[in-house]
Amino acid sequence: MGNVSQQQPYPWSAASATGVGSWPGEEPDEAMRTVVGELPDLPHLTELPARGVGADMIGRTAGLLVDLPVEVQPTGWRVADTPGRDLARAGSFLSYDLDTLTEHLHAYEGPLKIQLAGPWTLSAAIELRNGQRLVSDPGARRDLAESHLEGALAHIDEVRRRVPGAQLIVQIDEPSLPSVLLGSLPTASKLGVLPAVDRVEVEAVLRTLFDAVTGTGSVPAAHCCAPGVPVDLICRSGARALSLDARLLAQAQDDMIGTAVEAGVGLLLGVVPPTDPPLLPTDPLLAAPGSRSIGASAVARSRSRLRTPSRNDPGPAGRPASALGMSDPATMVDPVRELWNRLGFSPDLLSRAVVTTPACGLAGASPRHARAALQAARDGARVLRDEPRK
Numbered sequence: 001m002g003n004v005s006q007q008q009p010y011p012w013s014a015a016s017a018t019g020v021g022s023w024p025g026e027e028p029d030e031a032m033r034t035v036v037g038e039l040p041d042l043p044h045l046t047e048l049p050a051r052g053v054g055a056d057m058i059g060r061t062a063g064l065l066v067d068l069p070v071e072v073q074p075t076g077w078r079v080a081d082t083p084g085r086d087l088a089r090a091g092s093f094l095s096y097d098l099d100t101l102t103e104h105l106h107a108y109e110g111p112l113k114i115q116l117a118g119p120w121t122l123s124a125a126i127e128l129r130n131g132q133r134l135v136s137d138p139g140a141r142r143d144l145a146e147s148h149l150e151g152a153l154a155h156i157d158e159v160r161r162r163v164p165g166a167q168l169i170v171q172i173d174e175p176s177l178p179s180v181l182l183g184s185l186p187t188a189s190k191l192g193v194l195p196a197v198d199r200v201e202v203e204a205v206l207r208t209l210f211d212a213v214t215g216t217g218s219v220p221a222a223h224c225c226a227p228g229v230p231v232d233l234i235c236r237s238g239a240r241a242l243s244l245d246a247r248l249l250a251q252a253q254d255d256m257i258g259t260a261v262e263a264g265v266g267l268l269l270g271v272v273p274p275t276d277p278p279l280l281p282t283d284p285l286l287a288a289p290g291s292r293s294i295g296a297s298a299v300a301r302s303r304s305r306l307r308t309p310s311r312n313d314p315g316p317a318g319r320p321a322s323a324l325g326m327s328d329p330a331t332m333v334d335p336v337r338e339l340w341n342r343l344g345f346s347p348d349l350l351s352r353a354v355v356t357t358p359a360c361g362l363a364g365a366s367p368r369h370a371r372a373a374l375q376a377a378r379d380g381a382r383v384l385r386d387e388p389r390k
Helices: 028-038 057-062 085-105 119-125 138-162 177-182 199-215 231-236 251-262 296-304 334-343 347-353 367-386
Strands: 070-073 076-079 110-117 166-173 219-224 241-245 266-272 354-358
Touching: 028 085, 028 367, 057 076, 057 085, 057 110, 057 119, 070 085, 085 138, 110 119, 110 138, 110 219, 119 138, 119 177, 119 199, 138 166, 138 199, 166 199, 166 241, 177 199, 199 219, 199 231, 219 266, 231 241, 231 251, 251 266, 251 334, 266 334, 266 367, 334 347, 334 354, 334 367, 347 354, 347 367, 354 367
Parallel strands: 110 166, 166 219, 219 241, 241 266, 266 354
Antiparallel strands: 070 076
C-alpha cells in the first residue's frame, strides 16, 4: 500500500472537520448557526431528534419516501395505508430545517454534507402491517429501495436549489447494515432472528443509490458507527467517502481501508466522544450527600445553561473543558495516526484524505459538550496536518 497520488481530489480542503448529523435541543436556527460557525469548511445540515416523532433519523427519511406511507405505532414506524399526521409532522420538521439552512448558507460556496437513513437501516427499522420487520420480505425490500431512491433524489434537488453553490456530500446512514448482513436482527416475537440478506442484493441496492447520487453531481458517502462495518462492500457499491468510528476499527480491517484509500475514497473518522462524560463526585451539578438529588434531565438542562468555554477555560468546579470528555487533541487522533502508519501512506496525505468528526451523532450530548466536540474535531484535524506522525 501507500501508492496514492498527492493530487487525489477530495471534496473537502485539508484539515477539515465536520459533524455526523444529529444535534441536541429543539431549535434549528441555533443549531445551524453553531454548526456553520464551528465548521466553516465543511458544515452539515443538522438533525434535531429531541423534537420528537418525525425528527428522528428513521422518521425524517421516511417522510421522503414516495408512495410508501408509514405511521408510528407503539413498537415504532410501520407501513400504513395512507399518509397521516406522523408523516406531515416529519415533513414540517424537515421543511423548517431546510428554511434554516437556506437562511444561513444561501450564498455559501463549498462542500456541504446532508444525511439520510439508508435503505437497509430503514428496512430494518420499519415494520410491515403484520409487525415483522420490512427487511424480512424481499418484495417489500425492493419497493422500499425504489421509493427511497426517488425520495433521496428529490431531496438532493431541493437542497441544491436552496444552496446552489454547495458541493453536496450525501451521507447515507447505515448503522443497521452489519446486522442485516449477519442475520442478527431479532424477529417481532424477539424469540429468534431474521435470516441474513444476501450480500449481492445488499450491494446492488447500494450501488444503484450511490450511482444515482453521483449522477446528480454529488458525492456519495456512507456512515456506520457500528462494529464490523463491511468496508469492502460499501466501497464496491460506489461510496466515495466512508464515515466510521475510529475507535472501533480493528487491524483486521486495515487491508479493506487501505484499498479504499488507494482508490481515492475519503475517510470521515470519529475521534471525539459524542456524549458528556460521567459527572465527578465534586461536580456542583450533583447534589451533596444528604440533600435531594437531581435527575439526569435536570443535570443536562443545567449544563446547557453554562457558558461554552474554549478548550483551556475552566469548566464546572474549576475543571478545564478538556476534562469534559475532550482529551488532548493529539491523543484523541492517535488511533487515526496509528492506522495511517500501519497502512504506509504518505503522512502528507493524511489531512487531505481524512476528515475528523465526533464518533457518532451529538443528539445525546448537552449543548455545551456538542459545541466543544466540534471544536475538538477541528483541533484534531489541525494535528493531523501539523503532526501527522505520532
